[in-house]
Amino acid sequence: MAMEDVFDKLRTLQDILSEKIALEQEIQEIPKILVTQEELLARLKKTFIEKNQDYERAKTSEAEFRNLLADAEAGRERAEKNMDSISTQREYEALDKEIREASEKEQQYRKDLQKEERVITELDEQMKQHTALIEQQEQDLAERRRGIEDEIAGKNAKVKVLQEEEDKVVVGLDPEVQFKFERILRNKMGRGIVAIKSGVCTGCHMILPVQFANMVRLGEEIVFCPYCSRILFYEETEEGEEEFFDREDAGSLSDLDDIDEEEEFEEEDDEEDEKAGIDYDE
Numbered sequence: 001m002a003m004e005d006v007f008d009k010l011r012t013l014q015d016i017l018s019e020k021i022a023l024e025q026e027i028q029e030i031p032k033i034l035v036t037q038e039e040l041l042a043r044l045k046k047t048f049i050e051k052n053q054d055y056e057r058a059k060t061s062e063a064e065f066r067n068l069l070a071d072a073e074a075g076r077e078r079a080e081k082n083m084d085s086i087s088t089q090r091e092y093e094a095l096d097k098e099i100r101e102a103s104e105k106e107q108q109y110r111k112d113l114q115k116e117e118r119v120i121t122e123l124d125e126q127m128k129q130h131t132a133l134i135e136q137q138e139q140d141l142a143e144r145r146r147g148i149e150d151e152i153a154g155k156n157a158k159v160k161v162l163q164e165e166e167d168k169v170v171v172g173l174d175p176e177v178q179f180k181f182e183r184i185l186r187n188k189m190g191r192g193i194v195a196i197k198s199g200v201c202t203g204c205h206m207i208l209p210v211q212f213a214n215m216v217r218l219g220e221e222i223v224f225c226p227y228c229s230r231i232l233f234y235e236e237t238e239e240g241e242e243e244f245f246d247r248e249d250a251g252s253l254s255d256l257d258d259i260d261e262e263e264e265f266e267e268e269d270d271e272e273d274e275k276a277g278i279d280y281d282e
Contacts, residue, residue: 003219003220003221003222004219006173006222007193007233009169009170009172009173010173010181010192010193010231011193012169013166013169013170013173013178013181014181014185014191014192014193016162016165016166016169017166017181017182017185017192018185019162020159020162020163020166021185021186023155023158023159023162024159026155027152027155027156027159030148030151030152030155031148033144033148034141034144034145034148037137037140037141037144038141040137041134041137041138041141044130044133044134044137045134047130048127048130048131048134051123051126051127051130052127054119054123055120055123055124055127058116058119058120058123059120061112061116062113062116062117062120065109065112065113065116066113068105068109069106069109069110069113072102072103072105072106072109073102073106075098075102075105076099076102076103076106079095079098079099079102080099082095083095083099174222177222177231180224180229181193181231184229184230184231187229188203188228188229188230191203191230192230192231193230193231193232193233194225194230194231194232194233195232195233195234195235196208196213196216196217196232196233196234196235197235199213201225201227201228201230201232203225203228203230204225204227204228204230206225206227206228208225208226212226216232216233216234217234219233219234
């Protein structure tokens with residue numbers, strides 16, 4: 001297969017894969033919409049459980065105070081009946097004290113009982129409200145899930161169509177190139193094949209050594225950008241570009257390291273001169 005045909009296939013494949021990848025990402029993101037509603041429902045249920053526990057404790061306390069109140073009332077009534085049978089001042093004082101203490105307990109238990117009854121009434125009302133909220137939230141969540149399932153099904157149908165188109169386009173392509181190309185598209189935001197113009201990769205905008213750029217211009221093989229890994233193809237854009245590709249002294253990728261080393265040596269020489277206190281202007 002001619003390289004131009006390969007590049008045409010890759011461009012077509014890029015359009016298909018870009019759309020397919022975007023749909024796949026949307027499919028993954030859609031369920032996250034439910035997270036907020038699910039968290040709200042979980043909080044409502046947790047609050048309901050806590051209030052139900054408070055309700056049960058209040059009911060237990062109510063029963064205890066009711067029993068204590070009954071005992072206090074019974075004690076007071078017994079003491080009042082015994083008043084008719086006393087014969088001494090000491091007995092009177094003892095019974096009078098017993099009646100007063102029983103009356104005080106009776107009043108306190110009645111207050112505690114009324115307090116617990118108010119708490120029970122409030123908790124019961126709150127639990128009814130939470131039950132209604134939970135039911136409504138569950139209904140909304142169920143409807144949203146059904147809508148999301150339909151939306152995902154629609155997008156999956158589109159992905160299937162794109163997959164069929166992809167299967168047709170990739171016929172004749174090197175499987176390894178196809179694999180690398182798709183990985184590049186997923187990492188480079190939908191651009192896996194780009195032109196080289198005036199010796200510059202239009203994907204990452206890095207200047208490529210002439211020797212490397214000439215390989216792209218020849219178009220005899222698949223060439224990947226050494227900086228961004230995208231597949232490169234030559235595209236003539238303006239006059240004067242011919243001069244760029246014909247220069248033999250413009251260097252290669254290895255020359256980049258040589259330039260860095262020269263600059264490093266120059267910086268070291270400058271540092272040594274400064275340490276020695278040499279002033280060449282004098």
